[in-house]
Amino acid sequence: MVRLITHNLLACHVKGCTSNNFPLQFRDVQIELREAEFNPDFLRGFMPKLEWKALVDASRQLGDTSLPPEVPEMLDDDFLKNLHHVLLEIHVEEGVMTCPNCRHEYPILNGIPNMLLAEHEIG
Amino acid sequence: MSRPELQAPPEIYYADAEAKKYTRNTRNQQIQADMTYRALELLNLPAHEPAYLLDIGCGSGLSGEILDEEGYIWAGVDISPSMLEVALEREVEGDLFLQDIGQGFGFRPGSFDGAISISVLQWLLNAETSHPTSSPRHRLNRFFTTLHSALRNPSRAVFQFYPSSDDQIQLITSIAQKAGFGGGIVVDYPNSKKAKKVFLCLFVGGGGAHQQVPKGLEGEEEDNSRARFEKRRERQRGKGKNGKRKSVKDRDWILRKKELYRKRGKEDVPRDSKYTGRKRRAVF
Ligand SMILES: C[S@@+](CC[C@H](N)C(=O)[O-])C[C@H]1O[C@@H](n2cnc3c(N)ncnc32)[C@H](O)[C@@H]1O
Numbered sequence: 084m085v086r087l088i089t090h091n092l093l094a095c096h097v098k099g100c101t102s103n104n105f106p107l108q109f110r111d112v113q114i115e116l117r118e119a120e121f122n123p124d125f126l127r128g129f130m131p132k133l134e135w136k137a138l139v140d141a142s143r144q145l146g147d148t149s150l151p152p153e154v155p156e157m158l159d160d161d162f163l164k165n166l167h168h169v170l171l172e173i174h175v176e177e178g179v180m181t182c183p184n185c186r187h188e189y190p191i192l193n194g195i196p197n198m199l200l201a202e203h204e205i206g
Numbered sequence: 207m208s209r210p211e212l213q214a215p216p217e218i219y220y221a222d223a224e225a226k227k228y229t230r231n232t233r234n235q236q237i238q239a240d241m242t243y244r245a246l247e248l249l250n251l252p253a254h255e256p257a258y259l260l261d262i263g264c265g266s267g268l269s270g271e272i273l274d275e276e277g278y279i280w281a282g283v284d285i286s287p288s289m290l291e292v293a294l295e296r297e298v299e300g301d302l303f304l305q306d307i308g309q310g311f312g313f314r315p316g317s318f319d320g321a322i323s324i325s326v327l328q329w330l331l332n333a334e335t336s337h338p339t340s341s342p343r344h345r346l347n348r349f350f351t352t353l354h355s356a357l358r359n360p361s362r363a364v365f366q367f368y369p370s371s372d373d374q375i376q377l378i379t380s381i382a383q384k385a386g387f388g389g390g391i392v393v394d395y396p397n398s399k400k401a402k403k404v405f406l407c408l409f410v411g412g413g414g415a416h417q418q419v420p421k422g423l424e425g426e427e428e429d430n431s432r433a434r435f436e437k438r439r440e441r442q443r444g445k446g447k448n449g450k451r452k453s454v455k456d457r458d459w460i461l462r463k464k465e466l467y468r469k470r471g472k473e474d475v476p477r478d479s480k481y482t483g484r485k486r487r488a489v490f
């Protein structure tokens with residue numbers, strides 16, 4: 084159940100890995116689509132938190148091409164519905180997330196990413 | 207029997223059998239729910255604004271279910287795979303992570319509008335985890351520092367926990383302060399042996415509306431508080447007979463989900479190789 088809303092907020096937390104540690108790269112993913120309640124206010128409020136390019140890249144990697152490369156000026160309903168789908172309805176169930184910097188791999192099993200670090204990786 | 211956190215590391219203590227027992231126990235469900243409501247109250251989020259919250263030590267989702275019910279979007283972290291598995295079975299809506307909070311978070315700055323943590327913090331003071339880790343002080347420091355940065359400014363984090371001494375409270379609050387948090391301890395029903403509850407109420411920036419640490423609840427405790435929360439729950443959900451908390455996944459909810467799954471299953475569309483799951487049905 085890693086949704087892109089959460090993936091977009093997640094950086095690597097390995098000791099000393101503090102730059103270029105976002106976004107984690109998906110590999111070998113299996114996804115599932117699950118309906119969620121559409122809440123335009125939530126989405127509008129969430130926009131400032133998003134790293135847009137990372138979101139667009141990740142969504143394309145998961146096979147969704149509905150988001151424009153740049154944040155549109157008008158947050159109309161069509162756009163918000165696409166955003167809703169990308170952020171909240173695509174669930175990554177299996178796969179791996181790799182840190183672009185230190186290459187640490189966070190495996191995703193049953194929808195749950197394993198964020199546990201080895202002793203030498205703890206900050 | 208001594209406290210759970212003195213017996214074994216959390217992911218060992220909350221193994222399959224205990225995780226199921228913990229979650230099934232209706233009295234426990236009620237207690238965790240009541241404390242979650244109280245934590246949300248102390249979180250003092252702006253009314254009618256949707257929020258993205260973090261549930262720290264979400265376990266099997268007893269606290270998270272209340273977040274679902276209240277319409278919050280959330281992510282939860284827990285160190286016990288068995289507890290998380292039960293959360294999956296119960297189909298909570300939050301994104302779940304297998305994570306040791308003593309190792310800190312990697313969430314980007316300002317990610318969450320608030321955080322709650324119900325009956326977890328005492329674990330950071332006591333039993334070690336089964337994999338190698340550092341001292342409680344170091345773990346608490348790492349935890350609070352990375353949490354502080356993951357929270358939006360202004361916002362709050364509210365922890366209900368079971369300290370076993372004033373020294374522990376002192377240790378925790380001083381480390382939280384060093385990590386940049388304001389706030390302090392709120393004690394509900396301090397004079398009641400049974401109903402007394404300790405909340406650590408932390409602020410990032412102004413912590414929202416005002417700087418003051420909220421007041422604890424006073425007076426004739428347990429029944430009182432139950433009545434209060436029960437009432438609220440009745441209002442919200444139109445149920446809650448005999449002061450017993452009903453499962454959040456009530457019949458209607460389950461039927462709705464079942465229906466949904468059935469529909470998806472039926473729709474026998476050729477699959478995109480990337481998609482393990484059912485084809486999307488028209489959402490709107
Ligand atoms: C009493 S349960 C509470 C669960 C849930 N918040 C509720 O209200 O039902 C305590 C939880 O804290 C988790 N926990 C303990 N130490 C932890 C740690 N270091 N990191 C993450 N979770 C931890 C345990 O696995 C367990 O699920």
Ligand SMILES: [Zn+2]
Nearest residue numbers: 095100182185
């Ligand atoms: Zn890294």
